[in-house]
Amino acid sequence: xxxxxxxxxxxxxxxxxxxxxxxxxxxxxxxxxxxxxxxxxxxxxxxxxxxxxxxxxxxxxxxxxxxxxxxxxxxxxxxxxxxxxxxxxxxxxxxxxxxxxxxxxxxxxxxxxxxxxxxxxxxxxxxxxxxxxxxxxxxxxxxxxxxxxxxxxxxxxxxxxxxxxxxxxxxxxxxxxxxxxxxxxxxxxxxxxxxxxxxxxxxxxxxxxxxxxxxxxxxxxxxxxxxxxxxxxxxxxxxxxxxxxxxxxxxxxxxxxxxxxxxxxxxxxxxxxxxxxxxxxxxxxxxxxxxxxxxxxxxxxxxxxxxxxxxx
Numbered sequence: 001x002x003x004x005x006x007x008x009x010x011x012x013x014x015x016x017x018x019x020x021x022x023x024x025x026x027x028x029x030x031x032x033x034x035x036x037x038x039x040x041x042x043x044x045x046x047x048x049x050x051x052x053x054x055x056x057x058x059x060x061x062x063x064x065x066x067x068x069x070x071x072x073x074x075x076x077x078x079x080x081x082x083x084x085x086x087x088x089x090x091x092x093x094x095x096x097x098x099x100x101x102x103x104x105x106x107x108x109x110x111x112x113x114x115x116x117x118x119x120x121x122x123x124x125x126x127x128x129x130x131x132x133x134x135x136x137x138x139x140x141x142x143x144x145x146x147x148x149x150x151x152x153x154x155x156x157x158x159x160x161x162x163x164x165x166x167x168x169x170x171x172x173x174x175x176x177x178x179x180x181x182x183x184x185x186x187x188x189x190x191x192x193x194x195x196x197x198x199x200x201x202x203x204x205x206x207x208x209x210x211x212x213x214x215x216x217x218x219x220x221x222x223x224x225x226x227x228x229x230x231x232x233x234x235x236x237x238x239x240x241x242x243x244x245x246x247x248x249x250x251x252x253x254x255x256x257x258x259x260x261x262x263x264x265x266x267x268x269x270x271x272x273x274x275x276x277x278x279x280x281x282x283x284x285x286x287x288x289x290x291x292x293x294x295x296x297x298x299x300x301x302x303x304x305x306x307x308x309x310x311x312x
Contacts, residue, residue, distance in 0.1 A: 038050045038051055038052045039051050041054050041080065042077075042080035042081065042083070042084050043084065044084045044085070044088050045088070046091075047084050047087045047088050047091060048084070049080055049083055049084060054080075058070070063215045064215060064217060064221055066206075067207075067214055067215065067217075067221075068221060070204070070206075071223050071244070071246070073245065073246040074245065125284060125287065128287050129280055129283035129284045129286075129287050130280075130283075131276050131279050131280050131283065135275070135276060135279060136271075136272060136275040136276065136279070140275060141264075141268055141271050141272060141275065142264060144271050144274075144275060145264045145267055145268075145271060149261065150261075152261055152262040152267055153259065153260075153261060153262070154259060154260050154261070154262050155218045155219070155220070155259050156218065156219070156256065156257060156258055156259045157216045157217065157218055157256075157257040158216065158217060158218075158219070158230050158253060158255070158256055158257070159213070159215070159216040159253075159254040159255040159256075159257075160213075160214050160215075160216075160217065160222075160230060160251055160252065160253055160254060161194060161195070161198060161207070161210075161211060161212035161213045161214060161251070161252045161254055162198070162202065162204065162207060162212050162214055162226075162249050162250060162251050162252070163182075163185055163189060163194075163197060163198045163201055163202045163212055163249070163250040164202050164203050164204040164207070164208075164247055164248070164249055164250075165178050165181065165182055165185075165201075165202075165203055165247055165248045166178075166203050166246060166247040167179075167243075167246070167247045167248060178247075178248060179241065179243070179248065182241035182248045182250060183241060185197065185201055185241075185250055186238060186239070186240055186241050186250045189238045189250055189252065190238045194211070194212060194238065194252050195211030195212060195213075196211070197212075198211050198212025199211055199212070203247070212252070213254070216255075216257070219231060223244050223245075223249075225242050225243065225244045225249075226242055226244065226249050226251060229242045229249075229251055230251055230253060233251070233252075233253035234253065234256075235253055235254065235255055235256055236252075236253070236254075237252070237253055238250065238251070238252045239251040239252070
């Protein structure tokens with residue numbers, strides 16, 4: 001079989017790490033105030049984002065991204081404010097009958113028509129250009145891997161565990177007590193069972209349940225303060241308490257992995273998806289070329305010029 005020439009634009013060269021976590025999950029419409037266990041994590045009057053909705057969104061994220069979102073407390077709270085504010089604006093507009101205004105109805109109808117036409121055309125085009133289920137072959141994947149192997153670099157990675165204690169932006173006295181506790185815990189962690197201590201003392205519930213283990217991360221995926229501490233550790237060592245924006249971290253380095261090239265097996269799922277995407281775009285172009293050949297398309301330049309002249 002002739003190897004497929006793989007276009008590297010269909011896959012990101014850097015496979016490890018998240019440049020920035022963008023919290024763009026869609027909840028649908030924010031709910032009314034909730035009762036019982038499903039308390040609102042953010043609310044404004046009758047508008048709220050229920051705790052269960054936020055938990056489901058976070059659980060749906062990959063572990064590394066979930067950790068980054070949780071560590072960016074300010075960003076998460078800002079997103080929640082925007083989400084509630086947006087819903088409040090919508091409710092205010094509806095309460096004033098804004099959706100019933102003729103000019104708004106006309107714009108909504110035009111938008112619905114445009115979206116409907118787009119969905120019909122797009123779904124039809126997808127049905128006409130389906131990629132065979134057995135594509136690409138193992139040979140195609142291997143050829144694509146070899147072609148771009150030098151770009152599949154994984155940075156050094158660190159498997160870390162932590163004991164996390166939250167602090168407050170306004171409680172200086174309380175923060176001093178937390179800092180003192182963190183110093184005691186760091187000593188205990190060096191001389192005892194870090195995992196057992198994390199399970200009982202860490203306030204990050206998700207990692208505490210795993211004995212404090214956060215996962216395997218590149219330095220760029222960590223908070224700057226934690227990153228600096230981890231870079232100085234050797235496997236098995238425990239850091240001094242590290243103060244970050246939202247709390248104090250006591251970090252243990254479980255394992256350090258050197259930078260390396262990703263293997264074919266590690267790359268296979270990404271390459272398979274990228275090759276299928278590339279193939280579908282090729283099929284789309286071929287179908288469109290047959291449906292509307294460029295040499296049969298007529299553009300009346302005089303009429304086009306006349307239309308442009310009428311528009312200021």
